[in-house]
Amino acid sequence: MERAKNLSLWTEEGYSLFASEGLDGIQVERLSRILQLNKSGFYHYFGDMEGYCAEIVKLHHQKVKQFTTQVGELKRLDPEYLLLLIEHTPTVMFQVQLTRNKCSYSFYEASELVDRNVNLAVHKIWCDFLGVSRGGDLGLRYYFIIRDMFYARISFQNLNYPYLYDLVMEAKQLVTQFAQRRSLQANETLR
Numbered sequence: 001m002e003r004a005k006n007l008s009l010w011t012e013e014g015y016s017l018f019a020s021e022g023l024d025g026i027q028v029e030r031l032s033r034i035l036q037l038n039k040s041g042f043y044h045y046f047g048d049m050e051g052y053c054a055e056i057v058k059l060h061h062q063k064v065k066q067f068t069t070q071v072g073e074l075k076r077l078d079p080e081y082l083l084l085l086i087e088h089t090p091t092v093m094f095q096v097q098l099t100r101n102k103c104s105y106s107f108y109e110a111s112e113l114v115d116r117n118v119n120l121a122v123h124k125i126w127c128d129f130l131g132v133s134r135g136g137d138l139g140l141r142y143y144f145i146i147r148d149m150f151y152a153r154i155s156f157q158n159l160n161y162p163y164l165y166d167l168v169m170e171a172k173q174l175v176t177q178f179a180q181r182r183s184l185q186a187n188e189t190l191r
Contacts, residue, residue, distance in 0.1 A: 003045075006041060006045065007045050007055075009035050009037065010031065010035065010037070010041070010042060010045060010046070010052070010055075011052075011056050011059050012059070013031055013034055013035055014026050014031060014052060014055075014056045015056050015059050015060065015090065015094060016090060017030075017031070018056060018094060018097055019090045019093040019094040019096075019097060020093065020156060021097075022100060022101050023053075023097075023101050023103070026049070026052070026053075026056075028042050028043075028049070050104075050106075053104070053106065054106060057098075057106060057107070057110045060091070060094050060095070060098070060110065060114070061110070061113075061114070063088070063090075063091045063094075064091060064095070064114050064117060064118070065117075067084070067088050067091055067118075068117050068118060068120075068121040070084055071084065071118070071121040071122060071125075072121055074125055075125070076125060076128070076129070077122075077125045077126060077128070077129035077168060078129065078165065078169075079161070079165075080125075081122065081125055082161055082165060082168065083161065085159070085164060086159060086160065086161060086164070089156065089159050092154070092159065093154075093155075093156060093159070095111065095114055095115075095118075095151075096151050096154055098110055098111040098114070099111045099115075099151045100151070115147070119140065119143065119144070119147075122143065123139070123140055123143070126139060126140075126143045127139035127140075129168065129172060130142070130171070130172055130175050131172075131175070131176075132175065142171070142175070146167070146171045149167075150167065
């Protein structure tokens with residue numbers, strides 16, 4: 001029981017530090033100082049930093065599974081999905097850090113796998129929000145662009161409803177403007 005508790009302490013703290021600071025935030029001495037545990041315990045449980053990172057990535061997959069299950073129950077992107085992102089801020093920011101720190105193959109692989117799972121979960125409500133067909137891949141490809149922009153811009157400070165709302169509304173307005181221009185061009189061609 002004590003082993004499981006200590007293992008969880010190490011991984012949860014590392015998960016939080018990685019989410020807020022990236023790989024640079026995870027240092028064995030710092031973790032042991034924060035947790036008030038002997039750093040030899042770190043090596044006992046994880047072997048090395050690579051083993052530790054594998055454990056926090058495994059924890060991330062568990063948290064993302066809970067997140068995607070909740071996404072599957074949503075009916076609308078706004079406000080439901082946006083509020084869910086805020087509710088899962090540490091998980092979202094961990095994913096952002098994985099994406100920004102693709103220096104190791106395990107981080108790259110984890111980032112890509114999570115993105116694929118979230119993409120599938122969000123596809124329906126994203127396309128419904130934009131008012132585009134779910135049959136084609138245009139809506140999903142546009143989601144990738146907005147997601148990547150989100151990854152580049154988001155932080156703990158701006159992961160809030162007004163910021164997310166402005167982001168998705170700007171994305172929706174762009175789609176609406178394209179559709180209107182296309183309609184105008186089609187009407188002019190018919191004249």
